[in-house]
Amino acid sequence: MLKKLHNIVEKLRPTFSEGGKLSALHSLFDGFETFLFTPNTTAKRVGSQIHDGSDSKRTMILVVMALVPALLFGMFNVGYQHFLATGELVRGAMTCAMFWKAFAFGALAVLPYIIVSYGVGLGIEFTVAQWKKEEIQEGFLVSGMIIPLIVPINTPLWMVAVATAFAVIFAKEVFGGTGYNIFNVALIARAFLFFAYPTHMTGDKCFVRTEGTWGWDNGQTLVDGFSGAAPLTQLATSTEANLLPVDFWTAFNGLIPGSIGETCCWAILLGAALLIVTGVASWKTMLSIFAGGALTAWLFNQFGAETAVANYPWYMHLVTGGFMFGAVFMATDPVTSARTECGKWIYGALIGFMAVVIRVLNPGYPEGMMLAILLMNAFAPLIDWCVVQVNIKKRMKRAKI
Amino acid sequence: MALSQKTKEVLFGPLNINNPVVVQVLGICSALAVTVQLKPALVMGIAVTIIVAMANVIVSLIRNTIPMRIRIIIQLVVVAALVTLVSEVLKAFAYDVAMQLSVYIGLIITNCILMGRLEAFAMTNKVWDSFLDGLGNGFGYAIILVIVAFFRELLGAGTLLGFRVIPESWYVANGGFYENCGMMMMPAMALILVACIIWAHRGYNKELK
Numbered sequence: 085m086l087k088k089l090h091n092i093v094e095k096l097r098p099t100f101s102e103g104g105k106l107s108a109l110h111s112l113f114d115g116f117e118t119f120l121f122t123p124n125t126t127a128k129r130v131g132s133q134i135h136d137g138s139d140s141k142r143t144m145i146l147v148v149m150a151l152v153p154a155l156l157f158g159m160f161n162v163g164y165q166h167f168l169a170t171g172e173l174v175r176g177a178m179t180c181a182m183f184w185k186a187f188a189f190g191a192l193a194v195l196p197y198i199i200v201s202y203g204v205g206l207g208i209e210f211t212v213a214q215w216k217k218e219e220i221q222e223g224f225l226v227s228g229m230i231i232p233l234i235v236p237i238n239t240p241l242w243m244v245a246v247a248t249a250f251a252v253i254f255a256k257e258v259f260g261g262t263g264y265n266i267f268n269v270a271l272i273a274r275a276f277l278f279f280a281y282p283t284h285m286t287g288d289k290c291f292v293r294t295e296g297t298w299g300w301d302n303g304q305t306l307v308d309g310f311s312g313a314a315p316l317t318q319l320a321t322s323t324e325a326n327l328l329p330v331d332f333w334t335a336f337n338g339l340i341p342g343s344i345g346e347t348c349c350w351a352i353l354l355g356a357a358l359l360i361v362t363g364v365a366s367w368k369t370m371l372s373i374f375a376g377g378a379l380t381a382w383l384f385n386q387f388g389a390e391t392a393v394a395n396y397p398w399y400m401h402l403v404t405g406g407f408m409f410g411a412v413f414m415a416t417d418p419v420t421s422a423r424t425e426c427g428k429w430i431y432g433a434l435i436g437f438m439a440v441v442i443r444v445l446n447p448g449y450p451e452g453m454m455l456a457i458l459l460m461n462a463f464a465p466l467i468d469w470c471v472v473q474v475n476i477k478k479r480m481k482r483a484k485i
Numbered sequence: 486m487a488l489s490q491k492t493k494e495v496l497f498g499p500l501n502i503n504n505p506v507v508v509q510v511l512g513i514c515s516a517l518a519v520t521v522q523l524k525p526a527l528v529m530g531i532a533v534t535i536i537v538a539m540a541n542v543i544v545s546l547i548r549n550t551i552p553m554r555i556r557i558i559i560q561l562v563v564v565a566a567l568v569t570l571v572s573e574v575l576k577a578f579a580y581d582v583a584m585q586l587s588v589y590i591g592l593i594i595t596n597c598i599l600m601g602r603l604e605a606f607a608m609t610n611k612v613w614d615s616f617l618d619g620l621g622n623g624f625g626y627a628i629i630l631v632i633v634a635f636f637r638e639l640l641g642a643g644t645l646l647g648f649r650v651i652p653e654s655w656y657v658a659n660g661g662f663y664e665n666c667g668m669m670m671m672p673a674m675a676l677i678l679v680a681c682i683i684w685a686h687r688g689y690n691k692e693l694k
Contacts, residue, residue, distance in 0.1 A: 240664070
């Protein structure tokens with residue numbers, strides 16, 4: 085089977101190479117070839133260096149695979165929340181047929197976001213690659229998957245398209261493409277949506293699909309007293325000092341309103357395990373984010389003001405909102421995070437700290453993870469620089485004695 | 486009357502190849518602050534043009550009598566007098582725009598383009614050339630302001646000069662699909678737009694690269 089595919093690729097090669105009929109699309113061809121097969125080019129024999137055949141495309145694919153559990157669960161949750169809202173489903177009374185119905189509904193609702201995100205993002209990448217006569221840069225494989233997972237399910241598709249285009253052009257291509265960006269591309273798309281269309285990104289309407297999808301279940305009436313507010317939104321708008329919108333295990337299991345892929349903690353942790361085992365993402369960054377966030381939240385619990393968010397238990401901070409998703413999939417982005425080992429601890433701890441501080445102290449932003457990661461993205465090079473300088477000083481001192 | 490080579494350069498250079506905003510990157514602060522809507526941006530552009538041109542003329546007239554040591558103070562007095570004049574005129578004849586521009590009219594005095602032109606041109610050139618230089622730089626500034634404001638008002642509010650361009654019925658609130666881009670209302674987006682103009686401008690004028 086693979087052999088056959090390889091033959092097809094080899095047969096098509098002349099058409100796309102220099103002078104061929106479709107030479108204008110050579111970057112597209114090259115992109116698909118390396119997507120299917122490991123490239124046969126390795127580093128030149130200059131000095132001593134280690135370079136295996138695994139290119140960044142394979143790393144990206146691993147991350148996409150790690151995202152799959154969160155994606156599948158997100159699809160199910162979209163349907164689940166929808167049928168809860170229409171009253172077709174009662175919490176706790178799940179049947180097998182209902183499970184598949186919810187999953188199918190959610191899958192149909194989520195699919196357009198994935199298509200739009202990949203279509204727009206890869207379209208721009210291919211165009212730029214062709215224009216600059218470069219190979220296709222595969223960085224968008226991951227961003228294109230993360231973007232649908234971090235938007236609320238009621239976001240209009242054209243907004244996602246605009247945000248994706250903005251992020252790919254202004255957060256990536258102008259800096260020189262994959263590997264040169266300062267900020268996480270998917271987060272820039274999310275931040276653009278957040279600041280450009282705030283009414284669609286916050287509040288109690290955006291996180292649950294109340295309309296049908298593709299004509300299925302249109303015009304349903306909602307159950308009495310329905311509120312689609314995510315836990316953190318409820319906290320931010322609450323006047324009670326001790327509100328607990330969900331208990332720990334509900335939030336951990338993720339059957340709560342929220343952005344598509346961010347609610348289910350075990351699905352995200354499954355992805356995290358894959359990333360850590362394969363060495364793609366740094367466990368140090370993840371761990372320090374959790375530690376920093378937990379510690380900050382605990383301090384607010386002890387000494388903070390008497391508001392619902394400040395009293396929100398520290399372990400709940402870690403399982404609600406985008407905290408876990410951001411910590412596992414976005415803060416660990418090898419391009420935008422700190423690179424020194426010691427720097428990773430500092431970088432992570434500061435992200436956790438900032439995320440909780442923004443959540444607690446700024447009622448305008450119920451979720452602080454996005455801003456925290458973007459802020460620390462900007463500081464990551466500085467952290468690295470300081471770590472390196474400290475190291476140099478230490479060694480200089482040692483050398484003198 | 487055919488314009489001499491130098492006159493042409495002085496008058497039209499700032500519009501394109503020597504633009505104060507996108508090439509010299511001066512006057513950025515007000516380009517961010519007053520470009521949310523087209524009308525204040527237009528008024529601001531005109532005000533700056535008048536002030537630069539007049540200040541250039543006055544400073545050029547007295548350039549041989551200004552002691553070198555206190556020239557900055559004298560230039561400032563000239564600019565301040567003109568800014569006060571324009572500000573009063575605006576308050577008298579275009580009150581609402583003056584209110585929208587609020588402190589930014591007064592802050593023209595700190596606009597780098599003004600001091601830059603006075604120092605770099607009016608102090609060493611004749612009156613007529615200085616006048617043209619002021620006009621050119623003022624227009625060069627105004628053009629960028631108007632372009633930025635055009636996109637910000639169109640995409641951020643759906644209007645142009647206060648007239649509705651994008652129909653009301655398109656909006657989500659009225660059952661449509663469209664929504665204004667709130668990002669356009671933020672100063673950050675003005676910077677990105679200016680950057681885009683610089684991008685296009687350099688792409689067009691290869692010699693600037």
